[in-house]
Amino acid sequence: MPTLCTKFVPPLEPLGMLDRARLRTLASEVARHRLTVIQAPAGYGKTTLMAQWHDELASGGATVGWLTLTARENSASALIGSIAAMLSRIPGLGDELCPFAAHQSFLNADALMVQVIERLSAHAEPVFLFFDDVHALDAEAAVALGDFVAHAPGQVHVAFGARDTRHIELAAMRAYGQLYEIGYAQLSFTIAEASALLLGAGAPGLTDTEVAALVGKTEGWVTGLKLALLGMAKSPDPSAFVVAFSGRRRAIADYFEEDVFAGQRPDVQRFLLETAVLERLTPRLCEAMTGAAGAGTMLRALEEHGLFIVQMDDEGASFRYHSLFAEFLRRKLAETEPGAVARFHRRAAAWFAGEGQVVEALEHALQARDDAMLVDLLERNADELTFKGKIGIIAQFAAGLTAEALARAPRTVLAIAWLKTRSRNTAEAERLLAIARAHVAELRAGDAGDPDAIAALEHTIRHRAMVIAAARDEPARVEEECNSLIQIFGTQRPYLTCTVYGQLAAARREQFRFDGLEKLYAQARMLADESGYRFAKIALQASVGLSLLAAGRTEAAATALEQGLAESARWAGPKSGLGALVALPLADLRYEANDLDAARRLVDDHLPVSREICFVDQLQAGHVVRARLHASAGDMAGARRALDEAMEVAHEGDLERLRLAVIHEQVRLLLRNGQPEAALQHAAAAKLPDKPDGLGPAGNATSRDDLRAAIWVRIAMSRDQMAEALALAKQWRAFCASRGARRAGIRWNILAAQILMINGDPRAAQRLMREAIALASNANVVRSFLDEGTAVLTILTEAYGDALESQHPTDLFARHVLDAFRSRRTAPVVAVVPGDEGLYGRLSGKELEILTLVGCGMRNREIGNRLGLSEGSVKWYMQQVYDKVGIRRRSQAVERARQFGLIA
Template sequence: MTGKTFAEMASAIQRPRRRRITPRALIDRPRLYSLLDAHDHARLIYLHAPAGYGKTILLEQWAALCAEAGDVVAWVSLDARHHDPMIFATHLDLAFSGHPEPSAQPAETRISNWQEIVRRLCDQFANDPRRCRIVIDDAQEIHGSRALACLRTLIDEAPPEMQIVIAARADTGLPLGRLRACEEILELGPEDLSFQAEETRRYLELKGLQPANADYACLLQRRSEGWIVGIKLFCMALNHEPDNRRILENFTGERSEIADFFLEDAFSRQPADIQDFLLRSSLMERFSPALCEAALGIAGSRDLIDRCEAAGLFIQRLDDTRTWYRYHQLFGEFLRRHLQDRMPRLTAPIYRRAAEWLTGTGNHVEAFHCALRGQEPMLAADILDRTCDELFALGLQPMVQSMAEKLPSHILALYPRLTLSLAWRLNSQWRFSDAKSLVAVAERRLGEMAQAPDADHALLRRLQLVVAHRSAQIAHSSYDIEPLEARCVEMLGSQPEFDSDPDLMASFHNSLHYAQREQFQFGRIDQLEARAREQLARSGGDQGLVFTAAIAGSSHLLMGQTARAKATFEAGLAVAQRISGRHDPLGAVVATALAAVHYECDEIAEARSLIDHYVPLMTSAGLVEQLLHGWITQARLHLLDNEVDAGIATLEEAAQFGSKQELDRLRIGASVEHLRILLGQGRLEEASRLARRRGLTTHRAAEATRGRQRFTVLDGEVAMACCHLMAASDRLLDALRLARQWRSFVSGAQAHYATVEWDILVAELLLLSGERLSAQRALSHALAHAAPAQLVRRFVDAREPVATLLRQMLHSGTGMERASDQFRTKLAARIDPAPAGENEGEDDDLAIFGRITNREVEILSMVASGLPNRQIGDQLGLTEGTVKWYLQQIYDKLGIRNRKLAVGRAQRLGVIA
């Protein structure tokens, strides 16, 4: 060909295919346009992805934008003809010159070689002020041909004004290392070219398709992995069958439209050895050369994988070391179905060998799934049984549960270690009946194993200890406090074998800590917390630190050490988030308790943030206390927002969850808070019905029990609820006797948080009994214990008549001597000592008796109308006892002890009409 004129060359070769640089009917992709524009300086833009990722369409759209901006754009689509570098160069030149007729070139122009054409093109645009872009599509066509040298020369000699844009579905053979090192290349692969969820949604809208559910667009994008042809085929299927849900559920690589594309455009074009490798390796979710050698029975797997990559066969690297790979999920599904149709007997042996190899390399989870797919449930159970303790220690309990539930029950029953691990998980999900059943299954199996002549007695002893541990955990979650304490003391004191299992040791120390804390025994809790942390440090089980923090922090709060409780909960939450992120239920184990502490310290924004985020996550697994803290704090926040009905609904949800899961601690705790709200609203009849329905009035703590030595925190909550109920029913002496007994008990136990609560209640009962000075002393005691802990909300949330007494004490300073200045300042900011309007409209003659408040005016008016105390309480949302207390205040201020005379005196003073 040397020495021919351009006209002779052009007429001797077939004309290149013309490319209309106009956008097709597809969505705009500004995300990628911006990326391309941002790399305008790059010498080479390289799009490489298998068929169907929209490479050509994207470049058409972008090239049209460039042409509109005044750039010179040339486009060449390659095929087998372009293996000849002279044809490649000539077509490139023709694309640049606007496809002139051959006669348009001077007859005397001589072309000696393709280098000359490339050099002339580069020289032509070296001084051109316009940006020049050369788009070369289907560049994989010249892989291994002489034309590749032509393309390399063009890239190397291109002037700064020229940019080469290449699209290829397979390897081109171009050396790219130097360009990468010099940062002169932009590479876009399948992950870049794939549709994102928003692009999938817009494409569906473009096609006039509205999925029945907005989530379907996201689901379609995930199922297709953004593969554009897959999404287009889905849309075509919808035209024939508009049932979105059914098509999407069956949108797999086995579907005929998808399978035909893969068969025609990818699989059938490969040689027999590649086809065989594709089919066999598709059985594994991910694969490596070593795994393929062991499982597939095929030699040279490294080379085969490289050839699959070079051919653009929907294979994706999973690391930067070229070790692990996977197929696009639709392509993998197509291959597996093809293998099942052609060679069904191959699958089980491949899966079995893969499971054995993966087990040997420590990939136990993948090994388990391979064994199951290979119809080897015993092998799968054996793999999981040997690794379940390790997986639990890594915080992978949900994964172990999911795997174990895939095994047939009769096979699971043969593996007591695995059964006991699953029982622990079910117990943490509050599925006590199921957990107890599994513990019983394990005990029976251990009995059978002990009868075997080759029994491993060391293993059996250890598993018997695990049985004891699981039974203790069930008692912990069921709030069987005394049996739990006894079991923990027994196991920690007499089982040296536990020294070899620090996780179990830590769990027993935590449970003993919990049992003693719930019985107001604080003498050993610091020691028990320290020992639990020591054991967890030995095992490296960071997840256990979260549960240790939850139990220890609640003890600090009950003792009134709020700063220490906050620090403990915050440390536990940091560990949880480090292990599993902010959106995992593990964080809820401590987060809701931390929210409760923030609420008590009047740090409402912090409490609300934690509750809003973690309450939706807290019901999947964890401790009962996280549920109690979460729902009760949420209800109190509702009350703070004057959303009484929402607060009650929250507590009803908690009680129903407690009833369903047999969590008496939650059910009763939520009911106590519900009762408190109803009584605060003056809804005595509702409160009485609730107490009877939830068993509060028949609970062992409902009456004073001086002979009983062991009280629990739950007993205290029930006793407080019953005191409120007695007071509302005019049983003030009974209520005061029970409250004083409990106040003495918790004060002696150094439970300062509980002491504050009981002091406030005693003050209320004394006020209702007319003993104002004694009530002031009780409230002063409460303030003294609350100040170091900054328990502001205990007083801000106090109802009448305590609220009035507190305002008076803040105003006068009487009884506030033992509270710190800082605490008094906080209270004064939250509780107005002289509420506006309380002294408006009163006669000066009344000053010698005291100020009549607006609420007292309301009550006097109702008394004047002849309403009895109970009806006044119903109308004003007060208990009958509180109405009586208000009347006592009115009598003191008016200097009159007669109901009728008090009304007359108030009318004469003009206080009421």
């Protein structure tokens, strides 16, 4: 929803601002308190006083901001978006937050609040923020404003102007001395101030007694004084006017009625009443409301006569009524013509709808309390708003509809169902689909309605059901539905067909099927272009980017994801839930390329808002990369916390694939850290069999099957079940090769190579490692090697010992990986033992036992015979020992362990 620029500057005072020294000096109190509240009834000069403080601070070089609040800030998201827009107008303070003011469809209030607070925290100098008309906020937005003040950094000082603050919690700040309060008694004009105001405005000379009388009648209410001033300007006898003037609220209403409204020509009166419901007055809109030409001339005449109208732009094309005068006019309209307020709101809604300004039309239909009109507008515009990425607006205006009204709005219901699916509230989405199905069934039973329109609704219901299945990670069902929907939609509904292609790509990827990916992507892009909705490309690029990444097409994947990220920023601003769709897969890509800084930025910016719109693919990428980033920095505790949080998300959303990915990562890290018992405990949650039976890749294998098998193989390696582990790893390696699943194939080759090395077959291990490097070279996959530790380093070094001078691309990439091993800034495992500089991780009982025997001078074969292990297994355990003690030679590793008292 567009934001008026006038919200961010103090309103102009047509009569000038009186310098009230006793109040102006109170600006110093603003700088001494976290919050200053100016609370008084309407028209007591709250805005004027804050505007004076604002200007004085600004002229002194202080950083200041202004926000006039309205009923449009009717949610936490809308409020924080407006605050972000305000900060965006302050040079150097909030530039990056500006896009949120224009696109709030995917705005996440908590995430943006964090960004706003961070930007303010980064500003070292004091910041003064003025919020006018706080009473316009509803309870939700008011609570959000209170939270903003509570969390703002210490150098930020806030001032509120409000008629009441019942929704703002002030008790705590009052108790801690952080609150400064000004009430109506302090704001009331004194005789001297009123005299200066009247004199400065050119009022006829009044005696001190007459001024005192006027102040008494108005009780120091500045608006009453100004109304009196206007009245006196038209009165032939100012003294008599003062005597006759009433300072009570009702007297002011009588003044509007008798001396302002009643004094206008009948055509002016009618114009004022017929345009009273408008927040913005333009000539064309006013002509539509009144049915008469010449509105532009009328508006300029009203301004010239000072009839409580304010020009909103330099060209004089847009105006608004003074809020108190507008309230009077609406009250007058309601009193004189019952039902007229709703009628004129409907008229405004119809005009805005005809102009294509759907949001404004919906707002007036809502104000008219006309459910039928609101439903009609939503139904006619549901698809358009959806395709433009504004489903949130549909949900916002549909929120107040009754169940009966919603039952007549299937397109609206289906749009909201899609929104609920994006946030993975699939149960609510299913409930909404049931409402739409019931409506269609009623149409079918009554033999009413356009058959083509009914069929289109049925097809849309199928589309939403497919999207729900995708959110629930049911790839086989999704693929089946997508193939049917492509035949149904064809090119007739290009936007929906484009989304179907995106879901089809995801479903096929989950089932290790990458054939025809390029053709699918090309068809989808063509449909997205044909639809005319650029928004369609964001989810498409996320889905296809993930597929290209899994297929090892890293460069093409990066292009698709980066384009999607740039497009999402145009729609929802940076660091949005929409952006997370592409940012988190891109973080995975950057991490694998060993660009840890870029991966960290993407995860930090987008994982916090990922629950807003992301599916299991994005959640898995984001959470696993975050854990690996912690581990790569030596922060085992951070990695554990990251995985624990990911597991909570998996359980909340019933996402089995995410749960298995977390278990796999937990097992991998624990085994590398010498904690096989703990790894086994975590693996138990995957409910794997003791034997690998049933874990091999079948024709309908999915990535969940791949994860279950990988967990089993790692546990089997720690238990010395090498033959079974190797057989299963080779099955998956061959399967991935046959399906073109390069990323997964790299991992299986690395695992199989380690098993072969443990089994004492270094040549076979080197051969598979070379195959992994060949796969990885085109995909720029580096971290898959580094994260497995020095056991992989040993195999790589031996495999490429004779090719270090080769210029073959694969050999060059192998050297790149070896260089990455050597240049790691921290140890490859996760935590330095406190107080033991140079010792990383905890040695397991088996590793300590082997290291003790090494210290006794025993060779690997002798140790294996003593402990019932193969010679290769002993070598594998020693590689883990080297990782943890930071030493590459046997004798030095023994000496280091003795220094720490780990062995005798």
